Amino acid sequence: MTSLRGAAYVVGVYEHPGRELPDRSVAQIHAEVARGALADAGLTTGDVDGYFCAGDAPGGPIAMADYLGIAARHCDSTDYGGSAYVALVSHAAQAIAAGKCSVALITMGGRPRSGRRRPPAQDNPAYPFEETYGHSNPASYALAAQRHMFEFGTTSEQLAEVKVAASTHAQHNPDALLRKVVTVEEVVGSRLIADPLHLLDCCVITDGGGAAVVVSPEVALRLGRRGAKLLGAGEAVKHTGRSPIDLTYTGAVWSGPRAFEEAGVTPADVDYASIYDSFTITVVMSLEDLGFCEKGQGGRFVLEGALQAPHGRLPYNTDGGSLCNNHPGNRGGMTRLIEAVRQLRGEAHPAVQVPGVDIALVHGTGGWVGTRMGSATLILGQEDA
Amino acid sequence: MTLDDTPLPTPEVGFDVDTEPYWRGAGEGRLVLPRCDECGTYVWIPRPYCPLDLSPTRWVEVSGRGSVYSHSTVHRGERLYAKRAPFVLAYVELDEGPRIMTNIVGCPPDAVTIGMPVRVVFDAVEETMGIAIPRFTPA
Numbered sequence: 001m002t003s004l005r006g007a008a009y010v011v012g013v014y015e016h017p018g019r020e021l022p023d024r025s026v027a028q029i030h031a032e033v034a035r036g037a038l039a040d041a042g043l044t045t046g047d048v049d050g051y052f053c054a055g056d057a058p059g060g061p062i063a064m065a066d067y068l069g070i071a072a073r074h075c076d077s078t079d080y081g082g083s084a085y086v087a088l089v090s091h092a093a094q095a096i097a098a099g100k101c102s103v104a105l106i107t108m109g110g111r112p113r114s115g116r117r118r119p120p121a122q123d124n125p126a127y128p129f130e131e132t133y134g135h136s137n138p139a140s141y142a143l144a145a146q147r148h149m150f151e152f153g154t155t156s157e158q159l160a161e162v163k164v165a166a167s168t169h170a171q172h173n174p175d176a177l178l179r180k181v182v183t184v185e186e187v188v189g190s191r192l193i194a195d196p197l198h199l200l201d202c203c204v205i206t207d208g209g210g211a212a213v214v215v216s217p218e219v220a221l222r223l224g225r226r227g228a229k230l231l232g233a234g235e236a237v238k239h240t241g242r243s244p245i246d247l248t249y250t251g252a253v254w255s256g257p258r259a260f261e262e263a264g265v266t267p268a269d270v271d272y273a274s275i276y277d278s279f280t281i282t283v284v285m286s287l288e289d290l291g292f293c294e295k296g297q298g299g300r301f302v303l304e305g306a307l308q309a310p311h312g313r314l315p316y317n318t319d320g321g322s323l324c325n326n327h328p329g330n331r332g333g334m335t336r337l338i339e340a341v342r343q344l345r346g347e348a349h350p351a352v353q354v355p356g357v358d359i360a361l362v363h364g365t366g367g368w369v370g371t372r373m374g375s376a377t378l379i380l381g382q383e384d385a
Numbered sequence: 386m387t388l389d390d391t392p393l394p395t396p397e398v399g400f401d402v403d404t405e406p407y408w409r410g411a412g413e414g415r416l417v418l419p420r421c422d423e424c425g426t427y428v429w430i431p432r433p434y435c436p437l438d439l440s441p442t443r444w445v446e447v448s449g450r451g452s453v454y455s456h457s458t459v460h461r462g463e464r465l466y467a468k469r470a471p472f473v474l475a476y477v478e479l480d481e482g483p484r485i486m487t488n489i490v491g492c493p494p495d496a497v498t499i500g501m502p503v504r505v506v507f508d509a510v511e512e513t514m515g516i517a518i519p520r521f522t523p524a
Contacts, residue, residue, distance in 0.1 A: 125403065128399045128404065129404075130486050131464070132465070134393075134394075134462055134466035134474050134488070135486060138459075139459045142459070143456070143474065143475075145457075146456060150455070191460065192460045193459075193460055194458070194461070195459075197457075240430075245454075
């Protein structure tokens with residue numbers, strides 16, 4: 001079986017600086033971030049032969065390849081929700097390894113802040129069995145948080161530490177929607193959205209987007225720009241088809257080990273982690289499921305500034321994450337990828353740049369932890385990692 | 386927190402040929418689930434083929450009794466529930482095994498606890514004759 005270790009490099013990334021974009025179309029946002037990521041890589045649309053997008057792309061991959069002017073000989077639009085872009089890096093690497101393309105562009109964009117929020121898909125066979133009862137994003141993650149607290153003694157104060165760390169990072173990010181440093185007391189004192197999750201346990205809602213360029217080792221060698229080497233990738237769908245729902249874990253229990261095994265590294269080797277933080281509980285559960293601590297110990301793991309850059313045990317989401325910086329299109333996987341590449345390049349904000357990042361992890365949780373989800377994990381590294 | 390006696394929404398349910406018996410059963414005051422002809426597993430979400438072996442399923446009545454597996458008092462409802470919060474969203478583990486999403490009604494939200502025994506009640510959907518929404522209340 002072919003390993004993806006070293007099969008591809010992320011050589012260009014771009015995060016849209018806008019957080020509220022009432023005067024732009026979603027397609028235009030895709031074009032802006034495509035332009036930014038290609039410029040970062042030192043490439044043009046004429047170089048691109050693979051195009052990758054997810055459910056936010058207006059009209060899907062054919063329409064967007066047309067709109068962006070990409071002569072694609074390979075497309076993929078796997079939609080795992082917010083984690084899709086993490087998985088699409090792996091899919092791009094697979095296509096590159098198979099010779100189906102050599103320069104892959106991944107774009108995402110959305111306008112849930114100034115425009116309409118997408119309602120859940122009504123043709124999902126589960127829709128009437130959940131929508132009828134008031135299932136929503138915060139309520140879904142709240143059900144998991146409640147059960148986590150019951151089984152493991154996790155507390156609201158522990159969850160709050162996840163937000164506190166994000167806010168200490170966001171203060172250095174001029175583009176972040178929320179730059180104010182908050183305390184544990186402020187998080188647990190904010191109003192309840194879905195018990196036990198408070199307002200400050202929830203990610204922001206922003207317009208915007210991001211893009212990444214993934215290329216073959218041969219193309220990467222020709223470019224002057226330092227890239228992030230793909231070391232390993234894993235993905236998983238967790239659902240309730242084969243057993244009653246267990247709210248205590250996420251699909252990371254499968255996607256994580258697959259990625260670590262391919263990369264040949266362990267959680268102890270990770271210098272920086274980008275972890276999709278739709279809610280504070282998402283991070284706590286992901287840390288456990290990825291193997292950074294024992295199951296049930298995530299609430300204790302995040303104490304004492306463990307997640308805070310540059311010197312915490314596991315600095316995470318140094319841009320402020322979805323909790324403070326940006327959650328374009330209600331899909332956070334792309335921005336998690338972008339910050340990990342910045343860290344590997346040494347291009348994060350100096351106040352939060354982790355010294356000597358050799359290995360970075362990117363993890364996305366798409367869909368709903370309270371029903372069904374798509375998880376995707378990447379391990380990225382320096383050239384000699 | 387005080388008991389909100391306002392009924393929860395009883396929207397028209399978007400059932401189809403696969404799931405109509407579930408909602409019609411509720412309309413008759415019975416909780417029915419599909420059960421696999423081959424392996425005997427109760428299937429959730431309802432569907433005509435068992436996800437364990439893709440054998441056909443058959444509708445059977447279940448006890449309507451179970452316990453709370455998890456719950457959340459939702460203070461900011463969305464869409465159907467935008468104007469009806471707080472309400473309790475929950476998973477109930479039925480005595481027959483499946484864990485199903487539902488609401489807990491008939492008690493103050495802060496009285497709901499994990500493990501609490503519950504039984505099914507049925508809220509009729511006025512717009513559709515013969516259809517009801519199963520919810521759960523302390524047993």
